Amino acid sequence: MSAKSQLCLHEFILLGYQEHSVLLFSIFLIIYLAILLGNGLIVAVTTLDPALHTPMYFFLRSLSGLEMCYISVTLPKMMANLATGQRSISLPACAAQMFFLLFLGATECFLLAAMAYDRYLAICLPLHYMTIMSLRVRVGMVVGSFAISLPVQLLQIGMIFSLPFCGPSKIDHFFCDIPPVLSLACADLYANELAVYTENVLFVIVPFGLILASYAHITRTILRMPSSTGRQKAFSTCSAHLTLVSLFYGSAMLVYLRPQTSDSVKVDKVLSLLYTVVIPLCNPLIYTLRNREVKAALSRLLGRKQSFILATG
Template sequence: MDLGQANDKQNHSTVKEFVLLGYQEYPALLFTFFLATYTAILLGNGLIVVVTTLDPALHTPMYFFLRSLSGLEMCYTSVTLPKMMASLISGDHSISLPACASQMFFLLFLGATECFLLAAMAYDRYLAICQPLHYMRIMSHRVRIGMVAGSFAVSLPMQLFQVGIIFSLPFCGSNEINHFFCDIPPLLSLACADIHSNELAVYVENIAFVIIPFLLILSSYVQITKTILRMPSATGRQKTFSTCSSHLTVVILFYGSAMIVYLRPKTPESVKVNKLLSLLYTIIIPLCNPLIYTLRNQEVKTAFRRILGRKRP
């Protein structure tokens, strides 16, 4: 082996662990904020799961999907927040290579599953509003379970492949990830190889797991809007639209932030923007989901009072 090859091998030594920089200022304040947020996410989404499970009046397709989404959100935030809080309280921001790969996989897997689950919820609203006479026949219990299980099954192999090709890259030089967790864009910037094929794979996968479900949601709401506008009563239009407004709000927040992070071109400011947006779709949206879906939902509030014994069925 000549000197040039030896130097090249040395310069491309394998990175054993990464350091998640995130925001290291004011650790006590950030820890308190993340702890309160994580507790609220688990309590809020857990309450939706319990209420929609225990109350027979909420055993409908819409609340079945809402229960699935709430359970998914609790898992999604559990991938990042406990590690972030542990780093803040201990001061150790390192993460091993296998742990980083696992964290990235579960983030991508659960995030892609949520994209398909939101599309399934949009289809459910389309059937309920545009095909009400056939709604319960089409959206049977077996179909609902199949749609949720399919959302997980479609996402699993693609995300395993995505994480596999990313962590097959050589990493050298700096091991500092300028992010809160192991995400694709900051990790690819540390690779010591040509990453154009990886970036192309990211774009292709985002088209499959972000754009296609978003187009399905958009087409559902186009038909829903046409149906609502044909209703003769303004009260009926408002009441019908209110059943979709919560889901539409979550779709706009989730897809908007995800598209900006993963599909927009790189700029010098993109690192800071992506860090802020990552807080939106990994923490703020799961925190707001229980409020968005229950604040104006009289059925859920009534069911909660029945479970607490304040009101008899």
């Protein structure tokens, strides 16, 4: 194929699901609003309640803010496609969507590792916890999570979208993800596949290994506690984070690290909904329904708001 024909492709078509558009739009709209409301509520409660100005809730606030940004990368475009039937996306828009998806996803990997380290310090080194996990340190960990992923993802996107795309233009997915986009390139993909593998090791395997190491120490410390009440309390502080880690890393590893087969496209579409939609939806549920401090802070916040309304009414 000539160079001219290779350069003629200026947009992709996101197929997604082409049936039941009205029903899917309604479901995704409800989910999107629930995610923004739930995670926004966590940000508000952990910001406004002084009792929650601790390192653990600082990281939870950062995670909730990240989840709201993460879901906004994909879900609004998915809903627009379902509402209008116009499924096209330009190459620059596709590149931007993929960049923010990878950038925020990689940041979340390191942020979850930072939260595991926070739990390790709180349980294994409680006397030194507040000294080590100072405001400067935790701000540095959050900023560092963003800073580490930014240049790598810029390089990754540059490598992918410098490839020639000569058709077909249809992406059998909800959004611009690496595997379906690379499958449309008409060039040698060895360097890109090597870059994807290296990135997976850096942003998935390494943080996951740090999380496992942290919880290995945490488990050993908890099992040595003489009091069953203390052990139960320590486990309860880690259960929400462990649940989120299992869902996020489990789905991400299945998408990016498993061998590609003939059924990979269908499986990837289902798994992508898990880590881009279901997990941000579950985050506020996991951290509020199973956390007495957050529920108590939410009650205090709503109580103050009701008192203010009654006083000004």
